[in-house]
Amino acid sequence: MNSARPLGGVRIVTASAGTGKTYHLTSVIEAEIHAGRKPERILATTFTIKAAEELRERARARLLEKGQSDNAIRLLGARIGTVNGICGGLVSEFALGLGLSPVAEVISDKVQTKIFRQAADTAIGHYASELDRLARLFGYDQGQKRKDWRDDVNAIVERARANNIAAEALAEFAKRSVAGFERLLSKPLAGETEADIDAALRAAIDELLARYPTNEGLKKATAASLDVIREARSPEIEDLPWSIWAKLAKSEVAKADEPHFQPLRSAASAFSSHPRLFAQVERFITASFACAAEAMQAYEVHKRKWGLVDFVDQERLALQLFTKPDIAPSLRERIEAVFIDEFQDTSPLQLAVFVALSQIAQSSVWVGDPKQAIYGFRGTDPDLITYVAPSIQAATGGGAVTLGKSYRSRPGLVSFVNDAFGATFAAIGLPPGMTRVDDVDREDLPGQQPPLAVWHIEGKNVGLRASALAGGIQHALAHGSDWGVARDGTTGPLAAGDIAILCRSNADCLMLADALSTLGLKVAIERGGLFGTPEVQLALAALRWCADQRDSLALAELAHLLHEGDINQPGSKRHCRMMDAKRLPRSCPWPPISTRLPRALHIKARSSL
């Protein structure tokens, strides 16, 4: 990284939910503009496009309210967007300075794996024979959800790239990984060889099969275990997957058969100290990392050749750009003030980008809330704000601000959150000063109930519990005034639109939504399965028919979907909506066709004309 000192200090703002973070950001933006920063030279990153839009709107509104319409117009030229968007934009703007194509087609998440596999094809081809065999031995192709070693390779590449680790360094990581695995294995018994362990298993299998030539008259458990054993007998013992070794080691049988299976279990459980297992794991790890290194280089060449970049590239290349001395003056002319929102969801690479940006801009403000770090699965690291950010702030001489007043929540809720989570966060190294909100702007209105209630939901299964919760909600709505909600300074009864329900999973959401709608409560929920709806099936059938009029199946579907059904059919799914009066009632342009089968034959005859 460039050793240049930052021009301006990094100010770190810790802002809990509801403490006026966006208000604070727009105030700082306004102050920076007031202090002479050019509005179009402001750079602000947010986590989502929608958040960027909100920030832009509110910052402009603030300038407009202050009568600074010229600055509000100029702020339209500012760089406000997601980290990727901003980095991608700057990389494309300075592509010629970086020796890149000015047209960078961004690889979306959806096609990333496909493009990676195409680019890394030769590397994958080099290792396919060996890794395929090893993966089979590790049971990758068994079970309901088959695994693919290429996904492992891709994962290594992704992690390496997200942490800016070079392909050449991967061999070292492989060694560490092997050493880590070795620590998990049992040591072979003294004098025990590979051949001894194999022979013992083979002997145990043969003995059992001699004892039990068929499953006839055997208990179910014993018969099932014997099926596995017969399977295990057919390949050479060297080709026996380790998952089968493990399975044999845990063979479950009827009580009466127990003693006969003990030798097998004991022979098979030697797998954890089997020298071949370790040798194969070592080879698997080493080859996977080697393939990843080769694939990574090939992927880079491929992208460069075809003018492609992915999300990691946008940040990686931006970092390269920001640390290029000959481009720095141009960047300084374009970026004067930097604002980073949602700093707690920052990956190590992004942190490097922000630090580099702080060395370009005259001022930097990083805003975040360690309590709200939610994107760990995307490679972000909340520890960065906990441990690294304060050092950066200290090193750059920037200030630190904690927004300590809640404008959103009732005092009781704020206290509850302070008390409930303060200790937890302290335990992971966050001092109370960074996590507590001490001041509350709102006051409880007369007649408002305590802000927190605990409902004990009973029910044997999740379905019943969902119904019970839905019942509670229905009751609360029926007695809305018991759950008074603040509206325009007065207390009003609880309404359906005031309620949000947090569920653990999408499946829970659906179940609860079902339970609520069963009680006649309307629920807004995102649902999948659009293509399975009759409306879309109808549209698809129509499109297929238009594309190829020999598609007699599409025609039959059209006839079926348009004419099946009866208005009086009990229990049918109904949809009902208001329509323009002029469009009613209009007879169907198609003659009625029954869906009885001979008609289907008739359709076929017509369609083949």
Add this chain to the structure above:
Amino acid sequence: MDIRFEGDFNRSPWDRAISWVRCLMPSHLVFSWFADAGAWPEHPGSAAAVVDEAVVGPMRLLDHLETMLGLGGPANPGVKRIAIYRRKLEAAGPERFWSASFAVDSWSVARELLGWRDDLIEAGWRPDARLAPKRLADLAAAEMAGPDLPLGSADRLRAVIYALREKRRLHLGPIELVDIRALLPAGWRALFDALESWGVVIAERLDARLPASDNDLRRLASPLGADGSLPTITGDTSLSLLVADTELAAAEALAAWLAADEKDNEGVVFVLGKDTALLDHALARAGLPRLGASAPSPHRALLQVLPLAYALAWNPPDPNRLLDFLLLPIGPLPRRVANRLARAIAEEPGVGGPKWLEAWADIEKQLAEAEDEDTRKRAKRLAEWRAFVEPQRHDPLGGMPRLVARCIAERISAWASSRFGTTDDPLFLFLATIAGDLAAAIDATESEKLDRLLIERMIEQAIGVGVADPTATAEAAPWRAVSHPGAVWGEAKTIIWWHFADSGETGGKVVWDTNERAALRDAGCPLDESELALQLIATAWQRPLRYADQRLIFVRPVLSGGTETMAHPLWHSLAAGRPDLESQIGFHAEKIFRDAAPSFAGRTLTRHVVAAISLPRSRAEWTASATAISQRELESATSLSTLLACPLQWTLKYASKLEPSVRQSLPGNDTLFGTLAHKIAEEIFVPGPPPDPDTVLGFAATRLEELLTTTAATLLLPGAARDLTAAREAIPEALAELARFLQSTKLSVVGTEHEFSQADTLGQGTGVRGSVDLLAQDKARRPVVIDLKWQHTDRYRRSEIADGVAIQLSVYARHVGGAKADTATGYFMLRQKRFVTGSSLFQGEAIVVDGPAPQMTWDKITKSWAEAMAEIGKGTVRAPFEQNGVQLNAFADPYLLTPPKCQHCDYLVLCGGDS
């Protein structure tokens, strides 16, 4: 307009030309930066029509002036200009600021730099000014090097300015500027300066009037009160915001609003922030005329002919692209020809394999039968078709020769031209033109070879301009439409701003650094500050607010094309300090689906409840007329398996012959492995003693390589290396193992793909036909049926044998061994390299599964078949979808043998089962 000719033919040709031009030129122009695509009012003055006056945007003004000055010429396609500029950059030599990027993607660099160069030229840059900053010096060097660059609009603007400076005569009336003159780009300010110096009166229209009445519109458009307070909004319907979750609902609500008072629609002006494809549908449904504004799109199906035709000319051959090409709704091959070839590809992905050759033979035969043409003409047509789908292929990095590349574009251009001649479809004309432009641009590169990236970039450029939907046409309407708010320059009774959301028009990048700008300024080419363009646009946004006389409706869908829209920047200004504005003037479009008489923007909509339509329900039992479906003369093992799992599927597929179209996707790699193994097995396992395993190994390895291109080319594509490696190892090994198995069990080969057909074996009137993968026999000449399978697991096959429902094996056993023979059967599982059988003969050499003998299964089949047909004959057809996913051993039914496999069924929409 005065069109008298002055009869003085003694004047100079120039003077005469000027006189002609004067006859044609308007003498009063209104100029708006945004008026090139139409404006409101459409012409100056209040009369219904005018002569001698016009509203123009920059391009139309330029056209006018060029005509008056005798300049101008045919338009130069962008793709050709870039191709030539690319050569200029190349000719400028190495060590340029673009050199590293140029080596990576010369086309995109040329396109980018041409944009920079054009902007500089427009601003007045003179390449001979010898400016010191490197980037400017390098661009100047490119300008001097290589071939002449065809003129772009910046060159044309400058040519007009220079022509004016050369003091040519110009007769032009006053020009009124709708925009603030100082906000126009430098080049255009220079033009107006030059015109002014010739005495042309240039006047800014300063009458950006406010609406006369005291309503929300006026209040919103007014500046702050004297005390700095914002005027209060009353929600008086002069200003409305129609918010909709989706563009569809927005269109429906707006159409309903327009239909609610048709008489009052006169004088409505639309500002279109987006095309009107969805709105037009809603208008048409409401019985109103369509606006017909269609945005040019490069994604029109016909335009895909161009990239796909090139995609077929690269190595390795890509059957996916070939299938795409063949399935294009309109393509160079007639539909039946394309479908026939597509079917071949869908079965055997590759060119030149047996299915492909068979398809061509069919096509030739059909052509000969159907057409009366002579042989030569027929051969010519076939050759034309073949040229599209079997072009010579080239290495993507090495590139294809320029001539070849040009030929492809020309071939498409010629085809599209001829189709335009017969169909009059403007899309064909457009395709012909862009393919022609592309051919010219390919020529202009003068490169010996063009690599794939370059060709694809050029195609992108050529079709990137896009084409509007030719079926979208404006219908006679009481309203008018403009495409930008800045094009409204006079009063309109009602203005509707369709798609009032951010369209991203404020994006732009700063190319030049301070030192470069200083050098340019010193050389008389001062570049505009970036905020100038923003101010020009921001001022234009205000116009609907100022010119709407009675009502302004903003229409904002929250979602458009699946993405969330962002608020229009004008909304920021309106809502600043008015947090409640949206609730004061907003109306949610979705209300029209719930309320009987929703009201917004001064109109009440009449809505009626639509009767509920019940949707088709899943149906497990269907009725047909008795005897409508009769038994077939011959069944196959597959059709029997279908019947005995789902009679409805059998009825629709085999009895009714309801068929889906050509398959839209190619077979997966597992299927291809099976196909390849079958083909090789057919060749190597000839009747007699089994071949030696090592011989099989060698033969299979060699033959596999030959078969890949013609029958499984998808395995050769980038991304398939792992599967290809697996195929190369597993297929020969599997077949060698088969040979080993035959040897060790002392079986000899009777034949492969052994066909049979016997009448009346199932019952009176119905027999079975089929072919056995490999028919062998033991020493006692007892037949052994071996079916080859490539499957991920053999679990299902084993349970078939164990449960006595291995229909295929037992059908084969019955038909090759006879009713009485004790025929052994089994599946040779190629992936697992083992034989799975119910026969104890192979104990120790195979996986032997306890289960009924094939003969017993056959008896079950005949019984089940008879019962199924009897029920169907009575008019009852069952769709037992509720049994989908049930394990074989748990399946119970009065006569069906196996649970249905709904996840692989094409007919699910009809029965309503859940896959």
